[in-house]
Amino acid sequence: MLDRLFPASDDRKSTLSDQEKKELYVLAACGQDSGIDKDCFTRLWKNWIHKILHPVSAFIVVDVQNDFISGSLALINCPAKQEASAVVPVINKLLSDVKFNTVAVTKDWHPPNHCSFFDNLSLRKLGSSCKPAAEVQLFDTVTFDDKYKCQQKMWPRHCVQGSWGAELHRGLTVPNDAVIINKGINPDLDSYSGFWDNEKVSQTPLAEKLQEKGVTHVFVCGIAWDVCVGHTAQDSLDFGFSTALVADALKSVDLDETKAMSDSLCRKGAVIIDSSQVKNMVLGLDRRPEMAIAAMRNMKLK
The missing domain is CATH 3.40.50.850 (Isochorismatase-like)
Incomplete structure (x- = not known):
């Protein structure tokens, strides 16, 4: 029954694979063996x-x-x-x-002071694992030493x-x-x-x-x-x-x-x-x- 929901189209000749049918029926049965x-x-x-x-x-x-x-x-x-x-x-x-x-x-x-801008690099302290700011290049990824501690790619x-x-x-x-x-x-x-x-x-x-x-x-x-x-x-x-x-x-x-x-x-x-x-x-x-x-x-x- 479930496989009838997915008829083939002109640009997609196959419908459900056997593996997809099996997964759908298992999921659809709501965990019931019956x-x-x-x-x-x-x-x-x-x-x-x-x-x-x-x-x-x-x-x-x-x-x-x-x-x-x-x-x-x-x-x-x-x-x-x-x-x-x-x-x-x-x-x-x-x-x-x-x-x-x-x-x-x-x-x-x-x-204007956004953290992703390469020319704003000097506005924030870099994490200890980063190379010195003077060595960071455009499109490098750095980590700032702030409350978020997240990685940031440096964009123009x-x-x-x-x-x-x-x-x-x-x-x-x-x-x-x-x-x-x-x-x-x-x-x-x-x-x-x-x-x-x-x-x-x-x-x-x-x-x-x-x-x-x-x-x-x-x-x-x-x-x-x-x-x-x-x-x-x-x-x-x-x-x-x-x-x-x-x-x-x-x-x-x-x-x-x-x-x-x-x-x-x-x-x-x-x-x-x-x-x-x-x-x-x-x-x-x-x-x-x-x-x-x-x-x-x-x-x-x-």
Whole structure:
């Protein structure tokens, strides 16, 4: 019965593997050796099956800002050498063609004295395990001797509050009712994810906004795949949202780190898709077993 929830589509010929079927039935049986009884099915329908058949979608556009496109941290100058502006027409087409229930747009919004800026290195004391400040190079990772004691990669100054570099790309479509999330506003903590700062000290309003809308499925795009997009997707999974990354609406800093991030996300149940597949997934016509199994695991933990 459960495998009928995942019909094959034109671009995905196989449905459930034998291993996926076995895991689904074990999870669905609610720990009962007797299988799926009426009470168990009622719970499954409310908390799992209904969400698969009738997804509530959110489209999260991550950090499509000037500094990452043509400014101080332009991806074209990073190891992957990718043209970040290429995500803009893909995102705009999705916003035009697909009726998402919620659209959220995240922005790095750093104060001038932010801890991630290489030129602010002298403002903070380094941990005893770090090399001397004079030897630290751009893109090195350091540990500050402060109350957080967290590791921090040193980036060029970027996305300073109120600056041109912090503005969204002028060609990006932003719906009037989009949820705008400013992150990285604490000078002593970086915030790659749209949901949390890097140390999980402070949460943005994003999860609460999505939960208020009853969101079940999240589609993530933007800049950069291996940094802010990837961390946003990780937290999306942790909050229990079925999560997909839209590959042709993503650009990277480093290709090796992108592969590592992608592999990690897929192991947790995220899927990587093309923008042409988004509409059918939003409509509930293309249902991915990987996402459903991850949602079932999350349900069993609650």
